[in-house]
Amino acid sequence: MKAVNLLEVKNLKKYFTVKKGIIFSRDIGYIKAVDNVSFSIREGETLGLVGESGCGKTTTGRVIIRLLPATSGEVYFDGENIFNLKGNELQKLRRKMQIIFQDPYASLNPRMTAGEIVVEPLIVHKLISNKKEKIEKARELLEMVGLNPYHINCYPHEFSGGQRQRIGVARALALNPKLIIADEPVSALDVSIQAQIINLLQDLQEKFNLTYLFIAHDLSVVKHISNRIAVMYLGKIVELALSDDLYRSPMHPYTQALLSAIPIPDPEIMQKREKVILTGDVPSPMNPPSGCYFHPRCNKKIKICSEEEPLLKEIAKDHLVACHLLSL
Amino acid sequence: MELILEVKDLHTEFKTEEGVIKAVNGVSFKLGKGAILGIVGESGSGKSVTSLSIIRLIPEPPGKIVSGEIIFQGENLVTKSEEEMRKIRGNRIAMIFQDPMTSLNPVLTIGEQIAETIMVHEGLSKKEALKKAVEMLKKVRIPEPERRLRDYPHQFSGGMRQRVMIAIALSCNPDILIADEPTTALDVTIQAQILNLMKELNKDFGSAIILITHSLGVVAELCSEVLVMYAGEVQELSNVFTIFKNPLHPYTQGLLLSLPRLDIKKRLVPIQGQPPNLAHLPEGCSFFPRCRYRLPECRDNKPKLREITYGHWVRCWWVEKEKEEKLEGCKSTRS
Numbered sequence: 001m002k003a004v005n006l007l008e009v010k011n012l013k014k015y016f017t018v019k020k021g022i023i024f025s026r027d028i029g030y031i032k033a034v035d036n037v038s039f040s041i042r043e044g045e046t047l048g049l050v051g052e053s054g055c056g057k058t059t060t061g062r063v064i065i066r067l068l069p070a071t072s073g074e075v076y077f078d079g080e081n082i083f084n085l086k087g088n089e090l091q092k093l094r095r096k097m098q099i100i101f102q103d104p105y106a107s108l109n110p111r112m113t114a115g116e117i118v119v120e121p122l123i124v125h126k127l128i129s130n131k132k133e134k135i136e137k138a139r140e141l142l143e144m145v146g147l148n149p150y151h152i153n154c155y156p157h158e159f160s161g162g163q164r165q166r167i168g169v170a171r172a173l174a175l176n177p178k179l180i181i182a183d184e185p186v187s188a189l190d191v192s193i194q195a196q197i198i199n200l201l202q203d204l205q206e207k208f209n210l211t212y213l214f215i216a217h218d219l220s221v222v223k224h225i226s227n228r229i230a231v232m233y234l235g236k237i238v239e240l241a242l243s244d245d246l247y248r249s250p251m252h253p254y255t256q257a258l259l260s261a262i263p264i265p266d267p268e269i270m271q272k273r274e275k276v277i278l279t280g281d282v283p284s285p286m287n288p289p290s291g292c293y294f295h296p297r298c299n300k301k302i303k304i305c306s307e308e309e310p311l312l313k314e315i316a317k318d319h320l321v322a323c324h325l326l327s328l
Numbered sequence: 329m330e331l332i333l334e335v336k337d338l339h340t341e342f343k344t345e346e347g348v349i350k351a352v353n354g355v356s357f358k359l360g361k362g363a364i365l366g367i368v369g370e371s372g373s374g375k376s377v378t379s380l381s382i383i384r385l386i387p388e389p390p391g392k393i394v395s396g397e398i399i400f401q402g403e404n405l406v407t408k409s410e411e412e413m414r415k416i417r418g419n420r421i422a423m424i425f426q427d428p429m430t431s432l433n434p435v436l437t438i439g440e441q442i443a444e445t446i447m448v449h450e451g452l453s454k455k456e457a458l459k460k461a462v463e464m465l466k467k468v469r470i471p472e473p474e475r476r477l478r479d480y481p482h483q484f485s486g487g488m489r490q491r492v493m494i495a496i497a498l499s500c501n502p503d504i505l506i507a508d509e510p511t512t513a514l515d516v517t518i519q520a521q522i523l524n525l526m527k528e529l530n531k532d533f534g535s536a537i538i539l540i541t542h543s544l545g546v547v548a549e550l551c552s553e554v555l556v557m558y559a560g561e562v563q564e565l566s567n568v569f570t571i572f573k574n575p576l577h578p579y580t581q582g583l584l585l586s587l588p589r590l591d592i593k594k595r596l597v598p599i600q601g602q603p604p605n606l607a608h609l610p611e612g613c614s615f616f617p618r619c620r621y622r623l624p625e626c627r628d629n630k631p632k633l634r635e636i637t638y639g640h641w642v643r644c645w646w647v648e649k650e651k652e653e654k655l656e657g658c659k660s661t662r663s
Contacts, residue, residue, distance in 0.1 A: 052515035160602045190370035190542065195586030195598035202595075217515065224588035224596070247590060261520035263545030265587055267568045270549045277524055278517045281485040 005040040005076075006211050007064070007179060012037045012073035014056075014063050018286065031285045033059040035235035037073075038312070041179070046205065046212040048226030048243065050219050050258075052282055056235040057215045061181045064213070065097050066090070077179070095125055098172035102184035104164035108156040115152035118142060118170040125175060141170040146200060162193035169200065173208070181213045186221060198225060219262055223247055228318075231255050234285055234293040237312060241319040251321045253298045292324065300325055329360035332503055332536050333382070338396035340374075340381045343389065346607040351377040351391075353560035353609075356633070359504065364530060364537040366551030366568070368544060368583075372603055374560035375540045379506045382538075383423055384413045401503070419449040422497035422535075426509035428489035432481040438465075439477035442496050449500045464495040467532075468525060487518035494525065498533055508540045523550055544587060548572060556580050559604050559614035562633055566640040576642045578619045613645065621646040 014034040019025045033056045041047045049057045062068045064075055066082065075082050077093065085093055098121075101107040108117055115138035122128040128137060139149035145166040156164055165185060172180055182201065186194040202225065204210060216222050222229055223243050230240040231254065239252040250256045257276040264270060278297045283289055289296050295305040304324050312322040340352040352374045359365050369375045380386050381393055384405060398405040400421065405413070417423075425431045433441060442464055443457035452460065458477065465473035468491040481489060490510060497505055507526070511519040527550060530537055539551055547554055547568065554571045556564040556579065564577040575581045582599035601618040610616050613626045626645050633643040636651055 052517065162602065190603070191544075191583055192370060192586050192599035193602075195588075195596040196600075198588065199596055199598060219516070220588045220590045223590055224593070244593075257517060259590070261516045262590055263519075263523075263543065263549040264589065264591060265544035265548045265584060266572050267548040268573075269591070275520065275524075277520050279521075281487055281518065282515070 004043050006043040006045075006078060007041040007213070008074075008076040009040065009060075009064065010038050010074045010076070012060065012063060012075065013071040014059050014068060015071045029286055032235045032288070033285065034063060037232075037235070037237055039230055039237065039240060041211055041213060043178070043211055044205075044209050045228065046214055046226045048222035048229040049213060049215045049232060050217060050222045050229060051232035052217060052258075054234075054282060054285060055232040056285075057217075057232050058183055060232070061099065061183050061213060061215050065094075065099050065181055067099070091125065095175040096177050097179045097181065098175060098177040099181045099183060100165075100168050100172050100185045103188055104161050104168055105156075105188075107168055108164055110156050113153050113155055114138075114142065114147070114159070114167050117156075117167055118174055121171060121174045127175075137174075141174055142167075144173065144204075145170040146196075160193075161189050162196055165189060165197050166200065169197070169204070173204065176208070177210070179211045179213065181215070183215045184217070185214075187216060187218060194221070201225065219258060231258065234282065234288055236293065236322065237320075238294065238323070239319075239321050240312070245316075245319055251315060251319065251326055252294075252323050253300050253325075254294050292322075329363070331358055332361045332401065333359040334397075334399040335378075335382065336397040336399065338378065338381060338398065339394040340377050340386060340391060341394050342391045344607070349606045350560050350609065351606065352381060354396075355557070355560070355562050357555055357562065357565060359536050359538065361503075362530065362534045362536055363553060364539060364551045365553045365555060366547035367538065367540045367555045367557060368542065368547055369557035370542060370603060372559075372606060373557040375557050376508055377560075378557070379423070379508055379538060379540050383417055383421055383506060384408070384410075385417075385423075415449075418445055418497075418502075419500045420502050421504045421506065422500065422502040423506040423508065424490070424493045424497050424510050426512050428486060428493050428513065429481075431493060432489060434481055437478050437480055438484070438492050442492070442499055445496050446499050460499065461495075464499050465492070467498070467529070468492070468495045470495075485518075486514055487521060490514065490518075490522055491525065494522075494529070498529060498535065501533060502535050504538065505535045506538045506540070509542070510539070511546065512541070512543075519546075526550065544572075544583060556583075559606065559609055561614060561643060562641070563615070563644070564640075564642050565633070570640050574640075576636060576640070576647045577615075577644050578621050578646065579615050582618075582620070613643075619646075623649065 012034055013036055015030040015032050017027045018029045018031060020028045037060060051057045063070045082093055118141045119134050119138045128134055138152050142149050142151060147166050186197050214225055226243045229243045229246050230237045233254050239255045250259050257278045260276045280297050291306040291308050292310050295301045310322045310324045312320050313327055315321045315326050336356050338352050338355045342349045342351055355378055367375045382398055393406055439458055439461050442461035446452055446457040446460050462473045470476055470491055511522050551568050554568050555562055558579050564580045575584055585597040586599055599618050604614055612628045613631055616622055616626045623645055631643050631645045633641050636642050636647060
């Protein structure tokens, strides 16, 4: 693994305005979906982004790939600030960054055949025009993701969920991208199929030296596939560490609770394990709590937690945590 | 162990354009009083249809319980009339569903919905029923129950709604609570809260629980007995410790090997192939096309569910053969 940062995200913010009224609508507040998030991904690395629903992990992915405009902040891809790109340059960048979506049912056009879907990116980017070439490329792509090339003329409804997700992966790979943002790529799939897709993603990474931003809510999946993991809570990163470190010595109380909440398929371990059960729900991002966003649910909170927002600091080597308890 | 429910050779089918779908194909199991039975399987394995058959909520047509018996406290539920079932449903057998968002009525307050069940089944007045509703909300740990009683479902979060569902289900103190993927729509930290609550309530109320889930982790956490389903059939049945320590059926083994785990890092071993089409099941073992250990006889002959060791039931030719070979090995070393 080279130590070059392929992607650098700096102070990224994405606020959604909340409106009231239909004709004379006015803004009544913001939802801070992504609030001052910074991280980087090295070439060939997998960074996992975990958190519960509504924590902003998907929005982060979409802002990075410019499917949503950012409110502020910078994203550097290969040293270039992508928010400044327009027209042709943006088009070129899009070849290097692709996304795989969660729902393999909704993300494929039902009126296109598998072959048409996987070569579509090449047609959009005008890299291919002749019919014979298209068929050849489509077969090659389908084969690459473990589908039989004779499926080239089948429509999405003829495939099972796992096979559809393979088509989604093939489409993302068509342009030979460097970075793939995988947004919950396996959460809609059954366990036995989930493992097939995870192995496929790992094999492809090795083969093409791909870099992944792997977004998921399932920490066991994320830990399995990632080199490093960022844990998000209400739009902020609360902990960022190597995945083994994060599992072995989680430092943020939220990460600790999250880890202990995950059921392990072994009843003997489950009986012995001490569990931290959080009380309450994730607060509304419309009016987040003061100070540390996690303090109302935290069992270790001190006075400062409700007053001041903790910053993400390097507590140990390559281990960043945003918690007052650790920076006292 | 005193039995509360016994399902015998249950067959439930659906008629579709593609042909008859055997969603539940000869399922048998027993449920002890106060026990927690987990039914695991992937989508389409028939686990939900099994539970809906027990409570007789199969939409008919296209569905139908074709044969089998469901013995609940000495009575066969399959032959009961809709009227008789209505007295059992919600009262003696209650159910909670996966999506707490769609299973509550959005135009009634939470209090009214809990009270409704109590009024129908216990014949209390509305005032008394509402009083009991407050008590139930307290039991499922909802803060300020008197005030929340007047709230509507949209004012509750997902986890809170599932608590309300549990409160409704337990309000008549049922003998059996069927929970169909109760935590699948929830975040992990909320899932942990709900599982914990169910464990406590199982102790307090003594209701037996049938937990339907696709997550082996949830099973390991909550259940005492486990039933693994595939293609509408029970493939393996045993207590929770045995099934995780010594899974015998190739499908159960495959499921465990394909799970990424927090505590162990290794390459996943997925089960090859796709789940079967229920309209065109293989003639022999339904897992045959995906099985790693398949034998020639598996293709044409359906294996039977047999007790391999005490309390450990498996439906597999390969397991039976292995056992025979082991026994023979023992004999030959002795002689």
